Amino acid sequence: MNLVEKDLKYIWHPCSQMKDYEELAPIVIDHAKGVMLYDENGKDYIDVVSSWWCNLLGHCNPKINAEIKDQLDKLEHVIFANLTHEPAIRLCEELSKVLPAGLEKFNFSDNGSAAVECALKMAFQYQYQTGHQEKKRFMCLSEGYHGETIGALSVGSMDLYAKIYKPMLMDVLHVEAPDCYRCPYGKCRDNCDAECFEHAEKMFEQHAHETCGIIIEPLLQGSAGMRIYPPVYLKKLRALCDSYHVLLIADEIATGFGRTGKMFACDHAGISPDIICISKGLTGGYMPMAITVTTNEVYNAFYADYNEGKAFMHSHTYSGNPLGCRAALAVQKILREEQILEKAAVQAEYLHEQLCNALLDHPNVGEIRHIGLINAIELVSDKKTKTEFDSSLRMGYQIYKKALANGLILRPLGNVLYFNPPLVISKEEIDEAVRRCVASINEVL
Incomplete structure (x- = not known):
């Protein structure tokens, strides 16, 4: 029995419908560094949700360690x-x-x-x-x-x-x-x-x-x-x-x-x-x-x-x-x-600019709102009327699945996708995260 099988045998994951795990099995994370997570097979994932918004200064920060x-x-x-x-x-x-x-x-x-x-x-x-x-x-x-x-x-x-x-x-x-x-x-x-x-x-x-x-x-x-x-x-x-x-x-x-x-x-x-x-x-x-x-x-x-x-x-x-x-x-x-907030302010403007340039004209992106490094991409079925997608379509979840396949942790809030990365994310990491996000959205919408 491998680790995924043992996980499904024993663990009841938080905020989850476990039946979904029949289709999308849990990913075993082996190690992490900075904004990156690595699974047991060596695949990398950009953690733009800061592991439920708590990872502030990157995974395995040597000074905190x-x-x-x-x-x-x-x-x-x-x-x-x-x-x-x-x-x-x-x-x-x-x-x-x-x-x-x-x-x-x-x-x-x-x-x-x-x-x-x-x-x-x-x-x-x-x-x-x-x-x-x-x-x-x-x-x-x-x-x-x-x-x-x-x-x-x-x-x-x-x-x-x-x-x-x-x-x-x-x-x-x-x-x-x-x-x-x-x-x-x-x-x-x-x-x-x-x-x-x-x-x-x-x-x-x-x-x-x-x-x-x-x-x-x-x-x-x-x-x-x-x-x-x-x-x-x-x-x-x-x-x-x-x-x-x-x-x-x-x-x-x-x-x-x-x-x-x-x-x-x-x-x-x-x-x-x-x-x-x-x-x-x-x-x-x-x-x-x-x-x-x-x-x-x-x-x-x-x-x-x-x-x-x-x-x-x-x-x-x-x-x-x-x-x-x-x-x-x-x-x-x-x-x-290390003047982290001052440095993060520069990255915050860059992240919002990159997301807007890449997605704001998309017919199903209603708004990209932001405060600090937090950006929220609200998906709508009709941009003019701001009509939401029917919840039964689980549009955010569909994009989440594609994002995982593309190496991006993009856990949705209904029809809202969001970035809330560690404050230490670099411009190069932002560029790659935005690229993976756009690809994931385009594969679904």
Whole structure:
């Protein structure tokens, strides 16, 4: 029995209909370097999705490798309640220099969904302990996605992930999100004043009195198809939250650490949330780690004698894992010393230009939107009417299969193909990735 046969015998892959694997068997990856993956037969694949958006500085980065190896011989893990260690302390110190202003208290967990659960519980308990017991509900944006646990699914709006579980979910208020490609106001994201924000204003007028927090993906709704909206929306939302005493929770799990061209998406709007969730690029995609960071104001609502019952009784076994902290410290050092964001900005313009030159005139490419190195190619059946392909055609999936054959990891979001490569991708790698992408699209459409 070979490795593929053993995989199919034992493994239930995430976010997959396993019956599809009868047609498209799993690919056994043997090793990786930079933006390239290599299977057991030596075939190369360009990883333009950063292995689910987490690989920030390339696979097997020697500097991150060295930090983890060094830590491995010192301390691999220790309970993080009443014990601590230098890598976690140093990491918080480094992150406090780059996070939006006012975010100073760090609560560690081990994945993005867990960071969101932490933020929701933190917001709820904060309101309760500051005399606002009536604030028990949450708001979120339609088409939002914040993870797979029950609380995280509750504050998402994508039926693909949540529909079957609705009887288990919290009763959450859903605000109609910006849709800049199909803007009902006839505007575009580059020149609007976020007229669509009226939906949030109406929701706050009706329900802010019972709302403890609103959670958003700032500027980029990833799983919705890399939907990008303007910074002015965030500015307005920050002011609205302040007016109604509603906590603003920014889910920067996918957008943090340079993905949008700035260290955090909130930086584009010059605003600070009350709580921020970070993960994915935090460790460069090496180790499972997430952090929920909040303000001293929120933290102080939990600070009391133990018998007052105000402690935040929330924990994860692998909170503050030393190996993850060392990987994250290495990421921060590389970003700073090698001026990665500045270099990535040059590549971002080049990638968008190459994709537009190659595909924008294609009759089935409706829009190529981008922020930072992230580019989303929206496929449509009719360019003039912006009509989507019928979902039963699985057009994105058909192109994905061709792309794999052509050596490109181009995992679709419905009818949206996207590039979200490591920040260190070169122009030569961009050229080859675009060539493989265009070939794959042309083989299907």
